[in-house]
Amino acid sequence: MLPLHESSPKGKMHRHAYSNGHTAYPSMGGSGTFSIQPHKFQPRSQPLRRRRQLIQRLLLGFSIFFTGIFWFFPHLRPNLGSGPLSLFSSNDEFQLETVRYYDLNNVGGTARGWEREERILLCAPLRDAAPHLPMFFSHLKNLTYPHNLIDLAFLVGDSKDNTISLLTELLSDLQAAKDPKQQFGEISIMEKDFGQKVNQDVESRHGFAAQAGRRKSMAQARNWLLSAALRPTHSWVYWRDVDVETAPFTILEDLMRHNKDIIVPNVWRPLPDWLGGEQPYDLNSWQESETALALADTLDEDAVIVEGYAEYATWRPHLAYLRDPYGDPDMEMEIDGVGGVSILAKAKVFRSGVHFPAFSFEKHAETEGFGKMAKRMKFSVVGLPHYTIWHLYEPSVDDIRHMEEMEQEKKKKEAEEAAKKERLDKIKDQFDFPSSQWEKDKTTIHNMAVKEEKQAGGSKKESETPKKEKKFAKPEKIHDVRGEERIEKKPAPEKLERIEQ
């Protein structure tokens, strides 16, 4: 036994020094016990431990309470933000972005937009345009401007054909392209019928009487399209008709480089050879003239001057007529009226309120009124006389009639020729080659003449007659060898013989 343990009061040996509150330290005598109060091991958080059950119950209660609350009042659910906790959030409503900030000073439009990633809105109003769509889409695919920066907007109105379904199909194909560079930006198709009564065929479209009303409803369609499709991100707006047949792939960059507020190329159309090969198409791009201004003053408030019709002689210089095929394509010309086939304009023009007047604005409507209004707001409006794009040639009713006549004539001619040929062949088959006969006749006549001369040198007149016959007959045979003539000519030698006899 160790002496230290003997001194312990209980006189017992304890293997577990801590179990009864004693420390492992030797006792210090005196009281005989070394003690630290309390004489028991104490967990650090005694009160928490004691109330553990209460806390657990409380937590359970709260969770049930909140679950119930959130169940019945969904809008009270906490917004867990977009962090990792959002996995617990109720649904995709928290994934919704509702606030957008834009600075319109960044979308003013510059000469080198493709480098500054400037977005273009391409607008195309459509009506019964299904036949032209495949051509239009091939143009779209060929554009060299980065496609992801081009937003497409279409307005389809009063269409009776399958324009909408075809358009949707072609656009889906476009966006499904494997090459992400072929995919375009935002694509919107607006469907809106204005109840236009004017037919869209060439004749009724371009008749003078229908013009004012037609232009106003076209303007309305353009405004509806633009107001629904223009976004704060757009720097440029490009208006393009679907029936453009030929245009450079770089047209957007080419027009943009001029850095003008509104710019249009020259628009011509190819024609069949019998109509002269080519012709100016868009006569709505022009410079204002004194005559036209004077004319405008005489008209009433709602009148609309339409260009290209004999009814209003305006004597304005037209962009279209100034074209020189070998001229500098970068040459600019200030204009006042604008044609709508292909317009590139800075978006700020439209943002400031310039639009296509669907009423008579300074006696003009639609694109011409657009040019006038832009001028009024001091924007630059420019045309390129020697930079040409080609509109599709759609023959007019007159042209079609003319072409039908030409076609019939051609057919008639062909039929005639075929008949002629057939006859010729027939002749060849049925008759011997006539020259042998002629030679025979000639020698006979000659012989006879010789004989006659020998017989009687006095009768000269009679000997001249066969010579005359010979002169007439020969060319006829060469020109046109016909059966009847042959038959007619055959008696000639007989006649001679008769005369001789």
Next chain:
Amino acid sequence: MPTPRSLRRTNPFTIVLAVILCCGFFVFFFSPSSNDSSSSSANRQTSDTASNALSPPSLPFRKLKSNEPAPPPPVVHYHLNNLTTSKDPVANSETVLILTPLARFYQEYWDNLLKINYPHDLISLGFIIPKTKEGNAAYSALQAQVTKTQSGPKNKRFASVTILRQDTESPLQSQNEAERHKMENQKTRRAAMAKARNSLLFTTLGPTTSWVLWLDADIVEFPPTLIQDLARVNEPIVAPNCFQRFYNDDKKEKDIRPYDYNNWVDSPTAKEMANKMAKDGILLEGYAEMPTYRSLMAMMHDPSGDPGMKVKLDGVGGAALLVKAEVHRDGAMFPAFPFYHLIETEGFAKMAARLNWESYGLPNYLVYHYNE
């Protein structure tokens, strides 16, 4: 204490975590069913949501997860034929775009806006703020309020908010009342204002918008049913009467006085003045130097009259103005140039008239302007 051993051993934090997880799971599992059972507003919202960031600003869009590759933007059809502007816009779920050109932010304006009891998920807001010192202050104040509202209770959230900044071409040095209303400053000021309004309008007007409510930033009080009340008039353009509250020193009591004089019916005198004017001259209302003798709607107010009474107007003000979206879509905008010698909102009424849309005013229906 009779705590079971198993519980005694586990750390309390583990339990807390478990409970939080449980809550999360509950919320996660229950929410879809609660969504189905909730009102039509939830369904409406999902149908009016764009799937791509490239979409009309009048629609909210679904954000992409950060690591997701962007899908090609979809082909979206908008059926503008189905867009209605009826007498009862709530029943037809017609969307309203509230547009405000903002130069100064008043908390009263925002508080009042939140009180509108038209379903907020049918309302989109659009603001345009000039890039000036004052504009910057307004911008940050507005941003704070928008963030607060859009992350607050769902029924108070608006469908979308678009905030634009733009340099004004002729920024006046001061927006204070006296400077702003000087006659010589009016033409440039209102031309700049017209351009700001047009910029705001044509970039935020979406293909789904039915109505446009123009509301000036200093309109601080109107009935919460403003949109329904103005729509009920069922006219293309409707303007309430804009008044101002003030302390009447003569009567020693609170009083109201007319504020906006741009709502008027044309007079022969004004027409004659316009005819004699140079091409670029403009007629202004409310200036003694230019007596036009037009009948002003501000003066037609009758406190005891029927608030639904309407008057046909030839010129309108922009303080508060409910416009059917098709009027704007047809091209009626705020001319920044003299249009028939009228400019901005007055020119707008004239242009709308040229497009065969009529303007009406409600002389006994009041909205209140801030008193500086």
